[in-house]
Amino acid sequence: MRDFSVMTDHPILSVRGLSIARDGKALLGVDHLDLDGPGPTIILGPNGAGKSLLLRCLHGLITPDRGTVTQGGQTLTDQVRAGQAMVFQRPVLLRRSVAGNLDFVLRRRGLSRAARKTECEGLLAQGGLEDKARQSARSLSGGEAQRLAILRALACKPSVLFLDEPTSALDPQATQEIEQMVLRASDQGLRVVMVTHDIGQARRLARDVVMMHGGRVVEQGLAAQMFAAPENGMIRRFLSGGLMV
Ligand SMILES: Nc1ncnc2c1ncn2[C@@H]1O[C@H](COP(=O)(O)OP(=O)(O)OP(=O)(O)O)[C@@H](O)[C@H]1O
Ligand SMILES: [Mg+2]
Known part of the structure; x- marks a missing residue:
């Protein structure tokens, strides 16, 4: 930043x-x-x-x-x-998994697969969504989705x-x-x-x-x-x- x-x-x-x-x-x-x-x-x-x-x-x-x-x-x-x-x-x-939503953005930044995985895990932890990574984003609760x-x-x-x-x-x-x-x-x-x-x-x-x-x-x-x-x-x-x- x-x-x-x-x-x-x-x-x-x-x-x-x-x-x-x-x-x-x-x-x-x-x-x-x-x-x-x-x-x-x-x-x-x-x-x-x-x-x-x-x-x-x-x-x-x-x-x-x-x-x-x-x-x-x-x-x-x-x-x-x-x-x-x-x-x-x-x-x-996006109509993707929780991790897929993050990966979409991380790809646009041109990060390697390994870097995307590390960053995705860090972000999921930051939002308390570690155990939702594979879940469809559309099935999240309102608070989780936000x-x-x-x-x-x-x-x-x-x-x-x-x-x-x-x-x-x-x-x-x-x-x-x-x-x-x-x-x-x-x-x-x-x-x-x-x-x-x-x-x-x-x-x-x-x-x-x-x-x-x-x-x-x-x-x-x-x-x-x-x-x-x-x-x-x-x-x-x-x-x-x-x-x-
Ligand atoms: N495209 C538009 N055409 C006509 N009027 C509009 C348009 N967009 C906004 N307005 C009007 O502009 C005023 C301000 O709208 P705005 O959405 O910025 O309010 P707000 O402070 O965000 O309100 P809220 O707390 O309800 O979200 C409102 O009276 C709204 O009806
Ligand atoms: Mg408003």
């Missing part, structure tokens, strides 16, 4: 003048956003706030009407995007990992397992940017928070400060559960 601390003096991800509108309605308007520091960054906000749209722009899945996204000062070329991975709310898996989706993303050796509400369909135990994987990856130097509307999850995971509402970033800062003393009254209402969409 790349060590951003020695890379450049550019923020890891930068957004400038970003806007998306449909049918004359502004959906996203983010004028200036820099994500620097080690993360995890949590993008937090109520339903319809524009969290997924922003994440998709950061990953280059959506081309905005206006504005730019850069990573380490570079525009999102295919090469830059190849260093990003994304995990969605519903796990995206753990495999994260392992597939990690198998790409990305420098940035985006996650869009990866636990919203999971029970508390499965959620905790995913959160531990995310924190471990972050501790190991992977830059994590994760969307959630779950304030408890944001409190557990975030080093810094981007708070969104109505397609805009309404506050950004270190989690410890924002949760202790939000500057904005609307955020206070959201954090206390009183903000309706």
